[in-house]
Amino acid sequence: QNEIYNAGLKGILPTYPVDFATLEKRAHEALGPSLTNYVAGGCGDEHTQDQNATAFHHWGMVPRMMVDCSTRDLSIELFGHRYPTPLFMAPIGLNGEASQDRHGDMAAARASAMTGVPFCASTLANDPLEDVKAACGDTPAWFQLYTPRNRELATSLIRRAEDAGYKALVVTLDTWVTGWRPRDLNASNFPQLRGKVLQNYFTDPVFRSLLAQPPEEDPAAAIFTWAATFGQVLTWEDMAWFKSVTKLPIVLKGICHPDDARRAVDSGADAVYCSNHGGRQANGGIATIDLLEEVVKASGDTPVLFDSGVRSGTDAIKALAMGARAVGVGRPYTYGLALGGAEGAAWVLRSILAEADLLMAVNGYPTLADVRAAGVRRTDR
Numbered sequence: 001q002n003e004i005y006n007a008g009l010k011g012i013l014p015t016y017p018v019d020f021a022t023l024e025k026r027a028h029e030a031l032g033p034s035l036t037n038y039v040a041g042g043c044g045d046e047h048t049q050d051q052n053a054t055a056f057h058h059w060g061m062v063p064r065m066m067v068d069c070s071t072r073d074l075s076i077e078l079f080g081h082r083y084p085t086p087l088f089m090a091p092i093g094l095n096g097e098a099s100q101d102r103h104g105d106m107a108a109a110r111a112s113a114m115t116g117v118p119f120c121a122s123t124l125a126n127d128p129l130e131d132v133k134a135a136c137g138d139t140p141a142w143f144q145l146y147t148p149r150n151r152e153l154a155t156s157l158i159r160r161a162e163d164a165g166y167k168a169l170v171v172t173l174d175t176w177v178t179g180w181r182p183r184d185l186n187a188s189n190f191p192q193l194r195g196k197v198l199q200n201y202f203t204d205p206v207f208r209s210l211l212a213q214p215p216e217e218d219p220a221a222a223i224f225t226w227a228a229t230f231g232q233v234l235t236w237e238d239m240a241w242f243k244s245v246t247k248l249p250i251v252l253k254g255i256c257h258p259d260d261a262r263r264a265v266d267s268g269a270d271a272v273y274c275s276n277h278g279g280r281q282a283n284g285g286i287a288t289i290d291l292l293e294e295v296v297k298a299s300g301d302t303p304v305l306f307d308s309g310v311r312s313g314t315d316a317i318k319a320l321a322m323g324a325r326a327v328g329v330g331r332p333y334t335y336g337l338a339l340g341g342a343e344g345a346a347w348v349l350r351s352i353l354a355e356a357d358l359l360m361a362v363n364g365y366p367t368l369a370d371v372r373a374a375g376v377r378r379t380d381r
């Protein structure tokens with residue numbers, strides 16, 4: 001922030017936007033209509049998606065004075081590792097398409113290496129998970145699994161994630177079917193049809209064994225096979241299978257109800273991930289920030305990860321004040337990828353961190369424990 005102000009004194013403007021509205025506008029121009037519809041679009045009339053972001057406004061923090069905040073500690077402990085910041089990059093399928101070179105997952109991984117913010121790599125990536133992990137450098141990475149119906153294929157993806165050195169397995173629970181997304185349904189050239197997003201499958205020996213022809217020779221048939229294997233309906237009974245197949249910490253993504261949080265903990269989940277998929281899966285819901293406190297309470301000592309609607313450092317601090325252990329940045333870093341690849345994504349993450357750090361300084365919260373102790377208050381009651 002000091003760098004930006006000092007440069008400003010010399011008349012040098014920031015390379016990339018420092019606020020979400022400008023970032024979003026410029027990214028949409030860079031992405032073009034089809035990809036904008038995919039990234040920005042949500043379910044139904046997008047009411048839940050909009051609420052995810054606006055609901056942050058009815059939570060506020062009260063500053064404390066006469067506290068030495070000359071240094072701040074934003075580090076967190078998660079899965080036995082100390083991370084320098086409380087942010088992570090949420091899994092975004094088709095990140096690859098967002099950056100100009102169509103290797104956005106590699107760029108996101110490089111942004112992770114540059115910032116120390118862990119990248120949760122999606123199953124639906126343009127580059128194989130091994131390459132993506134390698135590009136994360138010294139920053140630990142997490143792998144997000146869309147569980148295939150074929151258990152052998154699921155096991156193969158999990159083994160590859162383990163062998164590549166991922167530090168957590170994030171199992172997404174809310175997407176065994178795709179929600180009602182009018183912007184995608186209306187689009188004539190929905191980018192997913194290009195099939196580029198399936199590199200984790202196309203490089204997988206079990207997936208390849210399901211095909212009559214290698215994907216390089218008959219990509220269309222490979223895409224249909226992928227579609228046929230996508231979307232295992234999961235129930236709580238499946239947790240025993242996940243626990244039997246991997247020793248990686250298991251994170252259950254999509255938990256919004258406190259009873260589900262309790263069930264996740266009882267089933268042996270290592271973290272509860274409170275998210276409504278950015279409002280892309282179900283409309284008519286409730287902003288996740290309004291559900292977070294209940295989920296945290298129900299999760300006891302089990303860490304809670306949070307995403308959906310985080311657009312700024314202030315949003316991130318509010319979620320931490322409500323008890324999230326780590327906060328996921330979604331669309332904003334993908335917009336950073338669209339504007340400047342790894343550098344653009346790193347810029348977005350650093351801007352969010354700088355704002356969060358400054359807020360802690362001004363509000364008299366030197367550590368995240370102080371943020372949590374300060375909590376939040378409703379502004380509309």
Ligand code: FNR
Pocket residue numbers: 038039040052090091092093094122123124144172253275276277278279280307308309310329330331332
């Ligand atoms: C997602 N999300 C997602 N989640 C997941 O588990 N696997 C995935 O492949 C994807 N893909 C994906 C694509 C796009 C374009 C978006 C916007 C989102 C959901 C993502 O992890 C996260 O929950 C949301 O992005 C949070 O909402 P906001 O803050 O980005 O609005």
